[in-house]
Each structure stands twice: as C-alpha cells, then as structure tokens.
Amino acid sequence: MLVVMHRQATAADIERVVEVIRAQGLTPHVLPGTTRTAIGMTGNTAAIDPELFEGLPGVVEAIRVTRPFKLASREMKPDDTVIPLPQGTIGGGSFTVIAGPCSVENEAMLLRTAEFLRQQGVRFLRAGAYKPRTSPYAFQGLGRQGLRILAQARQRFGLGIVTELMDTEEAEAVAEVADIIQIGARNMQNFALLRRVGRCRKPVLLKRGLCATLEEWLMAAEYILAEGNYQVILCERGVRTFSDHSRNTLDLSVIPPAKAWSHLPILVDPSHGTGKRAYVPPMALAALAAGADGLLIEVHPEPDKALSDGPQSLDFPAFEQLWHRLARLAEVLHRTL
C-alpha cells in the first residue's frame, strides 16, 4: 500500500499517516518525491483497507502495490532514484564508469591504476580486498590490508571506493572505507548479509545472481530497502545459460524491464559478463545505448600478470580508447559521462 500526499500536505499530515501505519503494526517508509511525498508501508501479510488513510487530511489516495517487491517498484516511487556522492552522482542522466582491478594486489599497482583512472576523468575505483573464489586454495584477497590501501587511493586521488563485502563480520571495516559497498553475485540471496548492509548508511551495489530472475533480484534489493537503506544500485554481470561463447551470458536485455519495473539505477559489468578483454568495449558501448546508468570495468596495468581475472581486464591504452568512444556516444544520447 502506498499513501500519496497532497503537494501542500504538512509535516503534521505526514506524521499522522505514519502513526496510523505504525498502529497497524507495520513499518512506514516516507518517500519524498519531486512534487509530493508518498508514504509506503511494509510488513503486512494480508491486504490493508485503503479507507484507513483516504479520509485523513493531506491524503490524495491510497494505492495497492501489485508487485511482490514494494519499495523497489516504480508503482511505489515513479521517479528514478538518484544517488548523490561527493565524487559524482549515480543515476538521473549521468553515466557512471567505475573502473579498477579485480583485486587489490599490492599498494604500488593499486595507486598506479588509481592515478591513471583519475587522469582519464574516472571518479570511482573498484577493487576487491575480499575475493569470493570458487576454490578454497586460490588467492582470497588482502583483507584488512587491502582496505587500508583502498583508503589511501581514496585520499590521494579523490576517487570514490567500490569494494565487496562478503561477510557480516567485516561490515563495519568495509563500510568505513567504501563509498559504495558491493554485494557479489554469489551472495545475492545471502539474506543475513543483505539485512546487514541495509543497516549501513552507504549505497549498495547489488550484483545480479548467476541465475536470478529480475523479480528475485528486485526482491533481494527489497531486503536492503526494507531495512531503511534506499540507496541501492543494481549491476548486471552476466547470467549462466547453455551458451559457451563467453564466460557468462551478459544480459543487456534486462535493462529495459529493470527500468520499467523499478526506479533503481542499473550498471553493467561487461568484464565479468564476457570474460574476454576483446569483447568488453562493444558490450560497454551497447550497455550505454541500451539505457544503463553506467559500467563496472576491470582495468589492470599489466593484465597478463593479474592474480585474478587477467583475461578480462583492459590495459591502460585499451581503457583510454574505450573512454573516448563512450564519451562520443554519450553525447549523442544526451548522457553525461
């Protein structure tokens, strides 16, 4: 249920609706829009009577939300979610490129990459301090030391940091360094972790699970939103199908329905999506043309020496070339790189 308020509704009007919602044992979510405020509610198992609200002062109407996801749906919030960060804004017409190596391998390579990206005009750096690896015997990331190196890059180059959280126990340590906390594909339905980042006050980049439907993905976002963290960014990174020409099947076709069903911004990760360097630029350009809000791209100073994901990482010249092609395309599509 969504209670839509008059433009002239007062703070007291809003408070009264909030109290009625609480009196039903439900959780109110005050959602300010560009012209008017709406108040969502979650927690009900049965339908709620709209008459509870429709007579109250300042209330225009009470609308049933038909999708199983509520706070994530366009029904509840028709305006696009825009996430303003000190380093740049995500959503709302901007096209955000988040770039960097798969993992923080050491201080020298990370700072070198950060410096290069900053010079290009990139505003967000991605790199993992904690790495989810299929094998328990593979390199698992530098952990806390990796976080410290990321904090350095943030300070020296003014880049926003995007890094993955894998374990509830590390939530505070990661949230302290990260400007955006990444939840990986394999944890998309790790509900304990979703609830935990829902209580962080940092935006969350939620990767799509390897075989998640769009509805399940938005339900996972709902877990975060329902805890009061409304700054969720979706990220398509390839799904698993029978197809074997690429490491995963990058599903650009999810972008239009994601935009239709939800107000959340959506990024695309063509590096994991294709698993092959040569395929990254065409898919990056296609993501922009398809309406995505940005990209997550793996860049490494020496991809052939990378500890993980080398074959899908761009080197510096390849990234520079892609950046210029994106800029030209963004212009004709009226998007801001």
Next chain:
Amino acid sequence: MLVVMHRQATAADIERVVEVIRAQGLTPHVLPGTTRTAIGMTGNTAAIDPELFEGLPGVVEAIRVTRPFKLASREMKPDDTVIPLPQGTIGGGSFTVIAGPCSVENEAMLLRTAEFLRQQGVRFLRAGAYKPRTSPYAFQGLGRQGLRILAQARQRFGLGIVTELMDTEEAEAVAEVADIIQIGARNMQNFALLRRVGRCRKPVLLKRGLCATLEEWLMAAEYILAEGNYQVILCERGVRTFSDHSRNTLDLSVIPPAKAWSHLPILVDPSHGTGKRAYVPPMALAALAAGADGLLIEVHPEPDKALSDGPQSLDFPAFEQLWHRLARLAEVLHRTL
C-alpha cells in the same frame, strides 16, 4: 586446409591447385579476397599434407583451419563477407534495417506497410507467407497467395523481400519471390532444408536456434556454404534461458565472438528477442552499438489487430522515431544506415 595464393597468381595457377584438391577426392572452394585469392577445401576426414600444395606455382602457403567450421571461419576468409543486392548492400560498414509485419495478412495491410517503410528509407521488407506456429490450429500463413502479395510489394516499391522457407518442397516458389530466404530458428538444424537453400542462388538469412551455441550456428551456416552458396547472413533472435523478464533472452553478447570467429554479417531481431514493443528500441540501439550489421524489426499498421506477434510489433510512429534515433547513432559510429 586453406591454400593462399600470391597476388600475382594466374588463373592457371589457381586451376592447378583446384585440380590437386579434386584429385584428393575433395571439394575446392575458390575464395577471391581484396588483394589475393585463397582456395579452401572441404570433405576430408583426416588431415591433409600441406606439401601437396606448397611447391606449386603461385602458392604462398597452405594453412590448417582449426575450427570445426571451415568456410564460415575467419581463418579461411579474413575479409568480411559483403552481400551486394540491387536494393542495398549487407555487411561491410552498412547497417541494414529489414522491417515489416510478422506475416502477410492481406494485400491491403502489406502494401500499406511497404509504402510507409519505403517512405522512411527502408530498403528491405520482411513478412512471412509460411509461418511456423507452435499450435497446428493457429494461423499458418497465406502460403502461395502470400508470396504473390510480396511479389507485388517488391515490384511497386522496389523493396527487397525477406521471407521464410519452411519446407524443401516450397524452395523454388520462395526463391522466385525472395531476395533473401529466411531459415527460422526452429529449422536451424533441419539439415535437409539447409542443403536445399545451399543450392539456391539467393542469400540466406539464418536465424540462431533457441538453444544453439555459436559453434553449432556456424556449423549450420557451413551446411549452406558447403553447397556453394556463400551468401549467408546470421541473425540473433533471442535464446532460451531461465530468465523470464522477456519472451526470449536476446543475446547481444554473441556479436563480438561471431565477428571474431566468422566473416559472415550478423543481424539482430529485437522483436522476437524481447517479445515486447517497449523493449525493442533500446535493444535496437544497443545492437548497433555492439557492432551488428543490421536489424530485423516487426512493424505493423495496427499491432493490436495483428494475427501474430502483435505485442512485439512497432506501429508506424514508433518505427519512425526509432529510425531517426538509429540514424543519429549510426553517424557517430561511422556506419551507413
């Protein structure tokens, strides 16, 4: 095995190589390139000795082709295949839009659509006279009468005709009217049909099967090429996965590997790929940005009254708008619409 000839190799040099190939019981394929001729061969089950050719006059080298598809591979033919037709050229930097209704429903609607498309600048009309339908009780197309209506549209508006062949028995009737013969996704491994169109002298548009890997798709193209018809156009139209936000999963990520493995042009059908009108324009733009050679798009004067595929057909104003957006994007990408 591919025998690469000197630039100055004579017709007699080429003929000698052809004779050696025939003497081995194999089929020679003379493949003229922009600067030099190469001669492929097919039919061998075991490896062939390169020394058979390397001493012959005019021969530069004999190269082993490692892919299971031979004539379809870039190894055998490094230059892009370009298909010149009276109405326009497919491949080689042009971006070809083939548009029209799912099926020829009647003369009036088809001619009306043809006229509209011609006015926009479209040069190829698609419409089915024979329709593959899941149900034996559904509308199966107008058959021969549909072909006659298509011939009229061709004559009156100068449009190239793209229409599907489903049955070897109708091959001559379809080949007479069609400028490009379409093989549908469900027939991608109907080997009798592939061989039959391999013997037609018309270009073939080969749709990807619902769960075909890229290799299987190129092997299906190889069936056509091996019969001596080198004018094959690939068409991605969505594959089948667990994903349910669209009718099929449109796999734009197949474009870069298809271009890397093969010289054949590749089109994209976002109408079947998404199954939903609103998702067609963003996917069409993305296909162009990803490097496709063109589009197959369903357009209908009154989509809500269409006998088949109405929900995924654009009406005239929507097509016009998409056409203009494609034109702007093509320009910045140095492609000719």
Next chain:
Amino acid sequence: MLVVMHRQATAADIERVVEVIRAQGLTPHVLPGTTRTAIGMTGNTAAIDPELFEGLPGVVEAIRVTRPFKLASREMKPDDTVIPLPQGTIGGGSFTVIAGPCSVENEAMLLRTAEFLRQQGVRFLRAGAYKPRTSPYAFQGLGRQGLRILAQARQRFGLGIVTELMDTEEAEAVAEVADIIQIGARNMQNFALLRRVGRCRKPVLLKRGLCATLEEWLMAAEYILAEGNYQVILCERGVRTFSDHSRNTLDLSVIPPAKAWSHLPILVDPSHGTGKRAYVPPMALAALAAGADGLLIEVHPEPDKALSDGPQSLDFPAFEQLWHRLARLAEVLHRTL
C-alpha cells in the same frame, strides 16, 4: 471440445455428432475408450457452444478442453494410449526396451547386434540410416542402403525396426521399413515433417527438442495427431542446460507431468541423455522406477570403433547385465519387460 457418448450410444448416434462437427467446419476425431466412445474436434479458433451437442441422442456431455494441446491431452482421452505392434506392445504396463547402434554402419555389425539383442529377449532394434550430424563433413549414414540392411534384420530376427526420418522426401522409403518412425530432437518443430508423418500409418517416436518445454513437445505431438495418426510415443533424451557433467541433462522429472498431462506413452534415452556409457545403467533403472514406458539404448559390438556415439554405447556384456537388472526391478514394480 470433447463430446462424451453413453455406453449404449449407437453407431448412428456417433455418426450424427460427427456430422454436426463437420457442419461447423471442424474436424471430428472418434476416440473409442474402454467403456464408452468420445468424439473430439479440432480446427476451431473460437469457443464452441456445448448446446450444439448436449441435446443429441446418445450424448452424455460436452466438455471444454483447457490445454492448448487437445488430442494429446488426458482431458480428451483419460485412458493411456497403448500401441500394439506385431513384435510387442508399447504402453499399458509393459516396459519396452529399444536397443541398437547409433547408425547402420554395415551389414555385418548390424546383423550381429540384431542377433545378440534377439537372444536377450529384446523385441525392437534401433539404428539410423539417416544421421543428423552437426557437421556437414561428418558421416551422414548409409541412406537407402542402410534401410535395406534394416529390412534384413527385421526379416531374419523378427525385430521391430525403429529408425529416423529427417526429410519429407524420404518418408515413403522409411515408412516401408520402419515399424516405428523416429523424429529426432532437432526436428521436433520441423512442422512440415510432423505433418508428413501424421499421414503415415506407422507409429511415431517423437524425441523432445533440446530446449522444448513439455507443452511445446505435446504441441508437436498434436501436429501428428491432428493429421489422424494417433500412435505417438514420446521420448525424453536430455535437454540443454548450464550443467556440464553430462553431454545433456537427462530430465527424468518430466515423466510424472507428461503422464499427468497426456495419455501418450513416454520412453527415455539415457544414452544420448548422459553421453557416457558408465552413466547409462543407473539412469535406465531410474527411468523405470520413475514410471517411463521404456528405454532407447545404444548398443554396439565394439563401441570404441563406432562411427558415431561410441562413448555412450554399451557393449554386449554391459547390456546383458543391465537387462537382468531391469528385469529384477520391473518385477517388483509390476511391469512387464
């Protein structure tokens, strides 16, 4: 619509209903059951008024069939379809093992295999004279010569012959030799071929397409049934998924819903389903326990020398051992091997 007749309905009563159906421009299908006759009809695009039939003599009721497939549905025909053949009965409590090599390689190996199978008690021999191969350069089968060898095996050992038809042009030649005509997975939606075997008077074994849903599979069966050939046998042979532990993913879980939705018998092909000899026996036993009506199993005197599908073929001792295990299991499940 299905018109259910009284037990005592006369031939004249039935004929009257048939005439009313024809008068509506529809096709009647008289379906005799164990205790009463029902009359189905196909060809309608809109709903039919039950009152057309409910007043007629001998009519109990007129029932709407809700599934998109009609003749294939249990609604239309609640009793299991049982197919009596001179060599043995398919369906109805029997468990039919159809065995033999992938392809007819030569007379000696085929007759040797036929003799061995006959000695074991097997009553149906499978082998392809026409082979659908991914590559145009691979062995495509012996064709007409293969059919002649199969006819010999039929005559000498009294085995029922199961062999694949790939091309409408070969339909008569195949129907002459085959006791059961096989339609391969890649042709499951080759509608011209389905219609053609619908006009043959031989039972048809219809393999499930590589990514066919159960509904699409039954709709393909419907194409055959709608032409008047009611002797269709389904065959699960593995579908295509992300899973890579086997060549295909053998979907035994389709058996219970196939039995619930349809009256047609269903066999399982664990050889193609798994692609690996060692996995065939456990899957064969599981198919029997899951309720399948039989098996299609590849057997070859010398699997390591097979021209196709060697790795998934059982040799004679392995088949003999499986046969005995099936016999023990069939007994406790009250099935007749």
Next chain:
Amino acid sequence: MLVVMHRQATAADIERVVEVIRAQGLTPHVLPGTTRTAIGMTGNTAAIDPELFEGLPGVVEAIRVTRPFKLASREMKPDDTVIPLPQGTIGGGSFTVIAGPCSVENEAMLLRTAEFLRQQGVRFLRAGAYKPRTSPYAFQGLGRQGLRILAQARQRFGLGIVTELMDTEEAEAVAEVADIIQIGARNMQNFALLRRVGRCRKPVLLKRGLCATLEEWLMAAEYILAEGNYQVILCERGVRTFSDHSRNTLDLSVIPPAKAWSHLPILVDPSHGTGKRAYVPPMALAALAAGADGLLIEVHPEPDKALSDGPQSLDFPAFEQLWHRLARLAEVLHRTL
C-alpha cells in the same frame, strides 16, 4: 598430492610424512582407509615434487590429484565416505530418509509429525528454524524458539535433527541442536558460512546451488573439508533451467558423475526439486534406483495449511505409502532403508 602409505606403516611413519608436508608450508590431511592410510595435502599453488615423499619409510607412492577439488575427490579417497550417527548411518549401502515439514511452525505440529515419522521407522527429522525466503516480508521461521522445539523432538523421539544454518552468527546455536547442519542452495557459495561450518564438529548437508555445476558444488564441499570437517553430505534439490513443468529441474543425472568424481554421500530432495506433491513419489523411487544414498522429503500433517511449501509436502498417508514402496524397491537393490 596424495601420499599413500603401506598397510604396515607405523604411526611414526605417518607422522614423518605429516612433518614434511608442514615443512613445505602446506596443510596435511590424514585419511584412514579400510586397508591403508593416505595423507593428502592442500594449500599449494604450484606442483609439489613427489620425490619429497617417495623415499620415506612406509610410503608406497605419491600421486598427483588432477581435479581442482582435492579432499572431495575419489582420487584422494577411493572409499565411500560413511557417516555414523547415533540415529543411523549415512552412506555405505544404507538409504537414509530425512523427513519433516519445511519449517518449525509450532510445537504441536512438529511433535505430531516427529511422532508419526518415528512410528514409520524414520530416523532423521528435517525442519527449518531459520527460513531463507525470497521476500523480506514472508515468514522467516521461529528462530531460537524453533531450535528449542527441535531439541524437544530430538529428546522425546530419538530422531536426528537436520536444520538449516543461514548466518555465521547463529552457528553455535544451530550446531548445539542439529545432528546434521544444512546449508541451503542459495548459500552454496557463501564462503564465510562454508568456512564456519567447516569448523563445526557436526556433519554438514550441502545443497546444490540453483545453477551450480558439479565441479563448483564439490569445490564448495572442499571449503568445508579444507577446514577439517570431513563429514559432508551432498544434496541435489533441483536446478534452474528453461523447463517449466516443475518448480525446478530435479537433476537425478548428477548422481552417477557425483559418485564417480567424489566419495561423498549424496541425497536427493524431490520435494523442492519438483515443487509438486504428486511428482514426489516417482522421483523418490527413481533417486533410489539411480544410486542416491537417501532422500530429503517434506511431510506435513496438513499440507494445505502449511506456512511454506505446502503444495510440495506429502501428508501422512501419502508418506506412509511411499515408505512402503521404497522399502520394496530397496530390498531388490540390496539397500538398507
């Protein structure tokens, strides 16, 4: 690398090998077999020289393990893993049925179900105190209170308890009550959770992820084994494919390769696998025939009133009937129910 010891190797011989392994910076795993001991090692990133071990007293040979999973592989441990518990043994010829409701709904229903199952002869009870739910607004389980009810059932009826752990923070609470700790499909690659249960001294039931390959599944098991907990039980519960006749696609075909690649016992969950009550018994019987070591089955006193998974739960009479059919089948397959 696996160091195989002589039958007569002494404790000192074994200790010496363990020391050499530790000296290389690796982790030794002493694996006692029926006739001889073997010593595995993990932690190496490069190949290890077998000569380090082959001269030592009591060593027969040092074998390279080629699979990416080590401790989970048959190469490392050829004998089946058998897990003895007070309530019954898992693996090694026994067929273990674990039954119970989806979730602990309240004390009365749980104890009623436990009593019924005990009377039938069932030895393990499954029920969730913590429920992974797609929606944050759905019933999430009774938590600690649910664990207390499970402890009661354990004490009163002597049933072994199988219950899910979703969050590292609850590990101790769950391990205290559970005889077998379940890791759900959505957490199969929650590596923090896998490591945590690897440090518990309770057997772990590891469900296959919705789109996990067999290799990834065994790599997930490897995370647990590598922490020193060798009591891992695999559980197939259906994977996600295009197929829509059931809730998931129950992949019984994974059983033979799982048995070939690994020594771990494997159970099947036909309730989640099919999502429909009527399909559970045939799939349960098929799992037994295919070689599984047991079943996980949802049973509920009143399935239509279940808070979760009602449509796939058997009621008491249906379970009783299935139990008897399993018993008959197990006998002829020489398995102990």
